[in-house]
Amino acid sequence: MLHNPRYAGVFSFGRHRQILGPNHKTHTRPVTARHEQIAFIPAAHPGYITLAAFDANQARLAECAAAHGTDRKAGPPREGPALLQGIIVCGRCGRRMTVRYHLARDGAELPTYVCQHDKVENAGPDCQTIPGAGIDSAIGALLIDTLTPLTVEAALTVTAELEHRAHQADQLRAAAVERARYHADLARRRYLAVDPANRLVADTLEADWNNALRAHRDAQDTYDQATNTATGTLTDAQQARIRQLVTDFPAIFNDPRTPHRERKRMARLLLTDVTVTKTADTITCHVRLPGGQNHTLTLPTLKPAWLLRKTPPHVVAAVDDLLGHHTHTEIADILNNRGLTSGEGRPFHKLTVARIARNYQLPSREQRLREAGLLTLTEMAAALNVSTGTVKTWRDAGLVNGHRFNDHGQMLYDPPGPNPPTRHQGHPALTKRRPAQTPQPIATNQRGAV
Numbered sequence: 139m140l141h142n143p144r145y146a147g148v149f150s151f152g153r154h155r156q157i158l159g160p161n162h163k164t165h166t167r168p169v170t171a172r173h174e175q176i177a178f179i180p181a182a183h184p185g186y187i188t189l190a191a192f193d194a195n196q197a198r199l200a201e202c203a204a205a206h207g208t209d210r211k212a213g214p215p216r217e218g219p220a221l222l223q224g225i226i227v228c229g230r231c232g233r234r235m236t237v238r239y240h241l242a243r244d245g246a247e248l249p250t251y252v253c254q255h256d257k258v259e260n261a262g263p264d265c266q267t268i269p270g271a272g273i274d275s276a277i278g279a280l281l282i283d284t285l286t287p288l289t290v291e292a293a294l295t296v297t298a299e300l301e302h303r304a305h306q307a308d309q310l311r312a313a314a315v316e317r318a319r320y321h322a323d324l325a326r327r328r329y330l331a332v333d334p335a336n337r338l339v340a341d342t343l344e345a346d347w348n349n350a351l352r353a354h355r356d357a358q359d360t361y362d363q364a365t366n367t368a369t370g371t372l373t374d375a376q377q378a379r380i381r382q383l384v385t386d387f388p389a390i391f392n393d394p395r396t397p398h399r400e401r402k403r404m405a406r407l408l409l410t411d412v413t414v415t416k417t418a419d420t421i422t423c424h425v426r427l428p429g430g431q432n433h434t435l436t437l438p439t440l441k442p443a444w445l446l447r448k449t450p451p452h453v454v455a456a457v458d459d460l461l462g463h464h465t466h467t468e469i470a471d472i473l474n475n476r477g478l479t480s481g482e483g484r485p486f487h488k489l490t491v492a493r494i495a496r497n498y499q500l501p502s503r504e505q506r507l508r509e510a511g512l513l514t515l516t517e518m519a520a521a522l523n524v525s526t527g528t529v530k531t532w533r534d535a536g537l538v539n540g541h542r543f544n545d546h547g548q549m550l551y552d553p554p555g556p557n558p559p560t561r562h563q564g565h566p567a568l569t570k571r572r573p574a575q576t577p578q579p580i581a582t583n584q585r586g587a588v
Contacts, residue, residue, distance in 0.1 A: 139186060140199065143178075146192035147185025152176030215402035220249035221274040222412050223402060228253035229415030229422070231265050249274070251414070268416050269440045273423060276435050280425060281408050282388045284433075311361045318354035325350040447481040449494055457491060458500050465503065466491040467545045488545060504543040504550070512541065512550035521554055524561065532559050 139145045152175040156164045172178045180189055187195075216223060220237045228235050235251045242248050249270035256262040325347035332340045390396055391404060410426040416439065423435040453473070460469045466488040473486045480490055495502060501509075518538065519526045529551070533540045537559040540549035 140195055143189075143192060145186045146189045147181050147183055148189060148192075149179040149182035150175060150177060215399045215406070217397075217399055218249065219247050219274075219398045220251070220270055221277060221402060221405055222251070222270070222409075223249075225406060225409055225411045226251050226273075227411050227413045228266055229413045229424070231255065233265075235266070235268075235414075237270070266414070266416050268414055268421060272437055272440060273412075273414065273421065276423070276437055277405070277409070277412065277425065278391065280433060280435065281405065282391065284427070284431075285387055285408065308361075308364070311357075311364055315354070315357045315361050318350070318357040322347070322350040322354045449481040449498075453478055453480070454494060454498055454500075457494050458498075461495065461500060461503050462506050465542060465545050466495075502543070507541055507543055507550045511553060513553055514550060518551040518554075522558055528561075 143150050150172075153169055155167050155169050157167050159165050169175050214224075218237060218239055220239075223237050224234070226235045227233070231253060233253060233255045235253045238250045238252055239247045240250065251266075251268045251270050251273070253265035253267075255265070257264055325343065329340070329343040329347045332343050334340060387404075391401060408427065410428055412426070413424040415422045419439055421437045421439055423437065425433040425435065427433070456473065456476075456478070457469060460472060464472065469491045470486040470488050473491075478486070480486060484490075494500070513521065515526050515529060519529050522529065524532075529538060532538045533549070533551070538554070539552040541551075542549050
């Protein structure tokens, strides 16, 4: 039913032909053109389907079969999210590009357009490999920007002008047919009015009549062919429907509930093909529309994974500025309160701040304080000629200043001034000390019982 025209009520004979090859062997070749077949008689018997439905099926089969050829042109739209599947062309070799999919972290399918004809045929490298998410978004935005109510109104105005010119051309062709018919009738009347005895005149008039008939037939064929190929005139209802479709197109195209296959079909109605060329920094897309318009889009190449996760420069500058006054934990809290995130989009942690300082070789808080002249606990105790415990006691009493340089409580101290603290300054005065408590004796009996 899909390939034999007999199911459409057609009697056909000669759909295959035997061809003798150079090796004296016969090969069977299908005859697709109907005028080349021996017999093709429509409506010879009742059919299961009409001939128009049979022709539509053949056109759809040919369109789908093209996807399995070397060019892969006009293949059927599939279920994947790749918007340009089947209509994207490699800008280097001019061949159709295939589609690969990979899963993102959120589970979404992301397309990648690959030109691998040389790899399949000759085991060579891929011609081009282009990420498709950015290209699909740019092409979708271009379609929405191109198909606006203003452009549709301009297109309808141009269509009305073309219809007016087509009507004028049709009138001219109809006048040519009428003129040829008049000349044919005039030649016929002249031929019938001639005296049969004048054979020379009769032969001349007959030849003129035949020429006039051929001219009339050619004019009629030209008129019929132009009438069959001419597009119909849009009615007011159809124009209103087109305007409504244009208004609804952005919402339908961007609706996540719209199936990918339907979105691709809408794109194929508006696109002829897209030729892409990838360089080190840019991706150039040459978009061809059915109306003859061309658009060129220049997109930046997709950044590598490490660059996408790279900490923004302003965050690195903020960490560098805060390291002079805060520890890693304090810096993480300050950055989170400012609403900043890491290169991966996550909130800051003290380990994240430490990794940023280490990777970007930022001076640590300890190095900054040491460069400012601050002393360690041991150095401070040696400078004051006291123990490290005494320095800590003086720090708690406010006699010396200490600065924390990490999250473990370790400190660096300001150098002692001209009047450093002396011994026992950090201890309570003798008059403020409480006397030692003497335990009272407990009365016991001779046997030791209380």
